Amino acid sequence: MSRVANNPVLIPEGVEVSVSENDIKVKGVKGSLSLPIHKLVQITQKERTLNFLPKKLGKHAEALSGTFRSLVNNMVRGVNQGFEERLQLVGVGYRAQIQGKKLLLNLGYSHPIEFIVPIGLTVETPSPTDVIVKGADKRQVGQAAANIRNFRVPEPYKGKGIRYTSEIIVRKEAKKK
Template sequence: MSRIGKRPVAIPSGVTADINDKTLSVKGPKGTLSMGLSDNVTYTVEDGAISIKPANDSKAAKAFWGMQRTLVANLVEGVTDGFTKTLVIKGVGYRAQAQGKTLKLQLGYSHDVDLPVPEGLEVKTPDQTTVEISGIDKQAVGQFAAEIRRWRKPEPYKGKGIAYRGEFIFRKEGKKK
């Protein structure tokens, strides 16, 4: 029994949800998102909420139930508030700069790393060591943040690298004499 799946997803005012041809479309003030629906779960839009229930008593249907409810909740939250991830760059000479639809990173390599910003995302650099990624699709925001972080993961000895804001980096003691 899924405790997450039992709760219906509330639809705030100004947001509409429609189910057509195995697709759920959610439209709100920030844009429109859609998601393919699973056969293992039934979806109903009624009384200002989206309810998700397993289609049968199979193990697969029960496994999908809570996950699908969370994906629907992410669609609703994305079109109302949006999602933001903040990366912090630590290291001497490491810096980032947003230039239109390109993010330029200087991470100690012999060349600059130029990353094209995916469609639907917005990247801001309030200062040279902070990168803010925002958009309505939670998966796209997280994926682009992970791709940026991949270039210099935080290392445990000096703490240099690209980390999420608020992430704890386990520090190790260096070599002893």
Template sequence: MSRVGKYPVTVPQGVQVALQGRTVVAKGRLGELSLDLTEDVEVMIEPGKVAVSPRRDDRRSRTMWGTTRSLINSMVTGVSTGFTKSMEITGTGYRAAVQGKDLVLNLGFSHEVRYPIPPGIKITCERPTAVKVEGADKRQVGQVAAEIRAYRGPEPYKGKGVRYENEQILRKEGKKK
């Protein structure tokens, strides 16, 4: 039995969840998200909560039971409060700025890196060394943050590069004389 799937998703005030065929749609103040359901799970929408149950008693149905419940929970949280990933840039001359619809990164290359901001994502730079990625879709926020980090990941000797706010970097000892 799924430990995650057996608990219903609570729907906060201001969020509407509807079932349209085999698609769950969540609407809130931050937008609208939808999820296509597999044939392995059944979704019941009640006032104030959404319950997910498996259709059969096989391994795939039980697996998709917990996964679907987590995805619906992420949708409801995303349209009500949203998701945020904060990143820090470390290194001499390394900085970031938002120019129009692009994030411009100076990461020690001979050129500046321009990252086009996708729709549904908001990127802000409070300081030249801090980048905050915000949005309603948890997967998209994580993907955008990972793509920005991939331009220059943190290196283990001096710690230079782009890292997540709470990320611990294993530092290595340099050369010895």
């Protein structure tokens, strides 16, 4: 039984939520998001709270109601505060810079890598070795950060590559003769 769905989602001031039969739309300061509602989940809105209930009894419906509660909570939080992921480039000559809607990455390859910033996201480079991905959609921010990280995954011997700032790379010892 999902206990996550039992907690209601509180709607802060400045956020508008509209629930229809097929989808839920959330508007706020940082943008607007929408999500189609699954046929096994019932969403009820009372004043400034949203409650999630399964329409049928069963594990699948209860699990989906908890999942939808988490997704809608992330939507409300995203349009109100936003999400961000911070990446760090570690390596000699590794650097990043913004040119219009593109992120140019020099990662030790023979050519610079161009990453086109998806619509709805902003990418900042406060220093040549730091990249910040910001947006209202948590999934989209995380996926863009993961795509940037996959251009040069940190290797375990010297720790070179693109890593999350909170990530800890376990270093291996080199072979001994």
